[in-house]
Amino acid sequence: MNNDLLRKYIHEFISDSKNNPDKFTQDWKERIDLISYYQSFSKEKMLKMNEEDIFEYISKLWAMLIWGNKHYVVDKLIEVNTLPHFKKLLIDLVWGNEDISERWNNFRGHVKGMGPAMISEILCKTHPKDFMLWNRRAYVGLNHLEVKNLPRYDYQLTGKVYKYLCNICKDISKELINAGFNDSTLLAVDYFLWDKLQVEDKLSKIHTKRPIVDKTKEEISEESKIIHNDVRDKLRDIGQWLGFTSNIEKKVSEGSKVDTIWEATIGNMGRVIYIFEVQTKGSIDSLILNLLKSLNNPAVQGVVAVSDAKQLEIIRKHAFDVKDLKDKLKYWDYEEILKVHESLEFVNENINKLGLVPQSF
Structure with a gap:
């Protein structure tokens, strides 16, 4: 990662937040409210979720903005996975004790109809100090900061890669704190990437072929x-x-x-x-x-x-x-x-x- 470039954008970001406090306050409130909402779903509460609870839980995700009829999407999600199966795997993902790389792979391997954007958003809003939010904007921002080995496509985002990305965002969070920003969550990092690093000249390079990396048989499988x-x-x-x-x-x-x-x-x-x-x-x-x-x-x-x-x-x-x-x-x-x-x-x-x-x- 290009730390000099990162610090340049952090300086601009903090300056903007001071010059336009109303906008930042409003955006921050939305994020704080969403964190409170998702953190309210304890393991015990999730066990009691019915189909309408699942709809509300999923439909609040930013990743659902791509869908006009959200009920149709969530109904299909429940239909293909079944409610008990989906709840069990969701609880294991959010509240499990295994390493996040294992929980991520287990959820992605056994739940149909949910990609990295939705999964990472749930994790980030439930555990904002531990997990990052991954989507196209995160890719563009981190790519501009010259972060290496970014996954271009969803299938490349394995649990191992997601853990790596979380650690990258924790490094960015430390730089934000060192510069005087008062929020250390990775949801704040997401806001920083969204606000300052949507650099258009990087978009044309999104589909550039990457060099082949040696992988184990297990990783290939x-x-x-x-x-x-x-x-x-x-x-x-x-x-x-x-x-x-x-x-x-x-x-x-x-x-x-x-x-x-x-x-x-x-x-x-x-x-x-x-x-x-x-x-x-x-x-x-x-x-x-x-x-x-x-x-x-x-x-x-x-x-x-x-x-x-x-x-x-x-x-x-x-x-x-x-x-x-x-x-x-x-x-x-x-x-x-x-x-x-x-x-x-x-x-x-x-x-x-x-x-x-x-x-x-």
Whole structure:
């Protein structure tokens, strides 16, 4: 991290806070209120949460600004995870005794439909001295400060990486305190990054390829699982934003359960379904067989294999000899999906800020 650059921005930040105290007081009050709210959820209180409690708990997150119909999102979250399962894993994440890297990986590996922005926001607002808030703005700010080894995509944000980022933000917090700022929480660090470090020239470099880092077999296996789940969930989000009824891990025909489906009803023509199957590891023949079986459902009008460029080429070669599949199978690089998701997320967040559609609609 470039400490000289950090101190320059901290000086500007503190100066701004003194010159515009009303704005800072108002913003601070919002953060203090949110900390109080999330800290009020003890382990015992969380055990008693019902579906409406979960909705209120999740819908207050800033990460939910990208969604117009928050009830739909939370209802889906409960549906795919079940209420008892979700509560247990949420309690383990927030109040567990294991190292945060283990709790993070356990939650991400077993809960569908929640990404790092939502997870880290809950942790940060419940334990603001210990855990940082990760989102696109945090990436841009820390990147401008020349912090090394930042995760570009959600799948790269493992528990080990999240712990590293928390330690980076604790270092920034110490610099803020040393400069005379009176809040040592990592939520204050988030405010600093949001207020001073949204530097536009860094945004164009977001998708720059990173050098390959050596990893253990365990790390590769864990990352592969997270990539799969991350891309699967983002495909569901994209479908919802485009107006489809979108679901994950759905059975579409006998012997075929697929990662993501987009479904639409077109007048009196009935249903139209598009299938997406994410491949990060495992048998490509099994992937092709699963997609082939999905075509037994007459509503399925398109099937898409999702993977990296190298594996997509292998899938293409395998599918070439499968007569009933080769002309119907489409191919989508998962890095392109992540970029599409980010773009649509930005669009939806800004439109939803206008408040054109009430929550009760």
